[in-house]
């Protein structure tokens with residue numbers, strides 16, 4: 001058995017059509033506030049992070065039609081998009097996925113939001129869940 005590489009749930013990402021409406025709903029219903037907001041042009045998304053203990057709910061909306069999140073919304077509608085697992089070393093965790101025969105989206109770690117380093121793992125070999133490995 002391998003050593004545990006996942007240290008925490010970093011975020012649960014939810015794809016939404018209307019970011020403002022989703023933020024307002026989380027505020028009104030749960031009293032949640034936006035801790036961080038960022039437009040990531042390389043991914044074609046705008047995100048709002050709502051802090052829940054040491055993790056986040058990440059509300060995600062596309063900023064252009066060819067963004068993967070836009071395609072996701074068109075095909076599947078709003079809902080759970082991916083889970084971000086916090087790791088100490090993104091490269092080590094990504095290599096562990098590859099060594100196990102897992103399919104990856106990012107062949108090497110790359111910059112994510114909040115100054116993090118991230119890599120995405122394809123849902124095909126991870127039981128239908130898009131996984132993001134997040135190194136702070």
Ligand code: CO
Nearest residue numbers: 013058084132
């Ligand atoms: Co994410």
